[in-house]
Amino acid sequence: MSIGCVILAGGEGKRMMSERPKVLCGVLKKPMLGWVLDTAMSFGFDEIGVVTGYKSELTEEYLQTRSGNISTFYQEKRLGTGDAVKQALELISGVDCVCVLCGDAPFIDKETLRGSLEFHKSSGAGVTVITAKLDDPTGYGRIIRDGDRFTAIREQKDCSPEEAKICEVNSGAYWFNSKALISALPKLTTNNANGEFYLTDCVQIIGSAAAFTSENPDIVLGANTRRGLLELNEKARQKVFERLMDEGVSFITTDGIIIGADVKIGCDTLILPNTVILGKTKIGKGCEIGANSHIEDCVIGDNVTLDNVKACEAVIEDNVKIGPFAQLRPGTTIRKGVKIGDFVEIKNSDIGENTAVAHLTYLGDSDVGRGVNFGCGCVTANYDGVNKFRTEIGDHAFIGCNTNLIAPVKIGENATTGAGSTITREVPPNSLAVERSQTRIIENWQKNFKRKKK
Ligand code: UD1
Numbered sequence: 001m002s003i004g005c006v007i008l009a010g011g012e013g014k015r016m017m018s019e020r021p022k023v024l025c026g027v028l029k030k031p032m033l034g035w036v037l038d039t040a041m042s043f044g045f046d047e048i049g050v051v052t053g054y055k056s057e058l059t060e061e062y063l064q065t066r067s068g069n070i071s072t073f074y075q076e077k078r079l080g081t082g083d084a085v086k087q088a089l090e091l092i093s094g095v096d097c098v099c100v101l102c103g104d105a106p107f108i109d110k111e112t113l114r115g116s117l118e119f120h121k122s123s124g125a126g127v128t129v130i131t132a133k134l135d136d137p138t139g140y141g142r143i144i145r146d147g148d149r150f151t152a153i154r155e156q157k158d159c160s161p162e163e164a165k166i167c168e169v170n171s172g173a174y175w176f177n178s179k180a181l182i183s184a185l186p187k188l189t190t191n192n193a194n195g196e197f198y199l200t201d202c203v204q205i206i207g208s209a210a211a212f213t214s215e216n217p218d219i220v221l222g223a224n225t226r227r228g229l230l231e232l233n234e235k236a237r238q239k240v241f242e243r244l245m246d247e248g249v250s251f252i253t254t255d256g257i258i259i260g261a262d263v264k265i266g267c268d269t270l271i272l273p274n275t276v277i278l279g280k281t282k283i284g285k286g287c288e289i290g291a292n293s294h295i296e297d298c299v300i301g302d303n304v305t306l307d308n309v310k311a312c313e314a315v316i317e318d319n320v321k322i323g324p325f326a327q328l329r330p331g332t333t334i335r336k337g338v339k340i341g342d343f344v345e346i347k348n349s350d351i352g353e354n355t356a357v358a359h360l361t362y363l364g365d366s367d368v369g370r371g372v373n374f375g376c377g378c379v380t381a382n383y384d385g386v387n388k389f390r391t392e393i394g395d396h397a398f399i400g401c402n403t404n405l406i407a408p409v410k411i412g413e414n415a416t417t418g419a420g421s422t423i424t425r426e427v428p429p430n431s432l433a434v435e436r437s438q439t440r441i442i443e444n445w446q447k448n449f450k451r452k453k454k
């Protein structure tokens with residue numbers, strides 16, 4: 001049996017007060033649509049389609065950043081969830097069974113999809129609605145039953161006071177037999193409080209409907225407002241902490257800590273307050289990260305200490321110590337055993353094993369060997385206002401305090417630069433380069449103010 005997935009992402013989300021489509025609002029800085037797509041991609045659908053609408057160019061732009069085969073369908077006017085699904089008829093008619101998901105309900109999970117698909121197949125129903133029981137069902141469509149028989153979904157605005165008390169709600173995720181869905185869609189009307197084509201009316205039209213109640217009530221949670229979005233963020237944040245603690249990661253407190261859903265961290269690593277770790281970051285074992293660190297899309301080895309560090313798209317190998325107050329910018333690799341101290345910025349550079357960059361230094365577009373020592377306040381001048389050039393430093397070189405290295409330039413192995421030198425040409429191995437004037441001593445020099453007094 002072939003299965004397809006249609007994700008509804010065309011809504012404007014007026015209540016979100018955003019200039020972007022609602023589904024691009026972030027939970028732990030990942031668009032809600034991204035969460036749904038990740039689940040769908042890992043489930044193994046034969047086809048995945050996304051219905052776009054409001055500011056579709058922005059949704060398309062986001063989809064471009066994703067790998068995998070995702071088709072899109074454009075809904076010209078926001079006429080409701082039923083109308084949105086109609087746009088994907090081509091996908092639906094190509095599969096036996098189709099799963100419809102909401103792009104604004106990020107916590108749908110694989111287990112629920114798997115369980116509900118089995119249930120759908122065995123019950124033989126034309127449509128299976130995934131439901132959950134909530135303490136506060138406000139805003140969701142209610143599951144209406146006649147005795148044991150599931151008969152309809154009633155939207156909040158269309159509910160009688162009695163129906164509004166029902167706590168079992170529609171998650172907005174469904175399994176449809178494609179044929180049943182295709183014949184139901186043209187029968188939808190706009191005869192409801194919102195004047196929209198409700199996909200939920202398919203339950204009554206198809207007749208043979210089943211409800212699969214998920215064990216995990218979070219799967220229904222969606223965000224329609226910024227307040228709702230904050231609740232989803234808090235929930236997601238807590239879930240990430242729980243997963244990481246199960247995997248052996250430590251926290252003294254979780255105050256101010258935000259860790260993205262895709263971040264991986266090894267056991268015995270301690271995360272300190274006010275630390276943000278996002279994207280595809282991977283951190284090894286036995287590290288101490290924070291306080292006050294911001295790490296995005298980095299690969300970090302074991303036993304690394306990062307204290308007040310900002311790092312983006314950098315690789316940090318084992319046993320490295322960085323901080324306090326250092327920045328690693330994209331394209332940087334820090335090899336084993338390196339020490340980087342306060343007020344150091346490194347960009348697009350490779351820093352060799354056991355090198356020390358202790359204080360107040362900028363290294364850009366540089367290839368640095370092993371065991372190099374940088375004094376305080378060194379700068380690679382990598383930009384002449386038009387082009388950028390690389391600096392090469394051999395193993396065990398000693399770069400004196402306040403050295404400027406004017407790229408392109410090469411410092412040989414074991415070479416030394418005198419403090420305060422501005423190096424503009426190649427320094428051979430094992431040599432000393434001093435580029436500064438000699439000290440002049442003027443004896444018996446009287447200070448100006450003393451002369452004035454006389
Ligand atoms: C919908 C369900 C409700 C369910 C809830 C779960 C209907 C009528 N109601 O309500 O029973 O409890 O989801 O979250 O389906 N969309 C489009 N085009 C449109 C309208 C919506 O693509 O014309 C997309 C939205 O971007 C969103 C999804 O469909 O991702 C759901 O739409 P939304 O307006 O949020 O529906 P709810 O009112 O939450």
Ligand code: CA
Nearest residue numbers: 104222223224
């Ligand atoms: Ca919604």
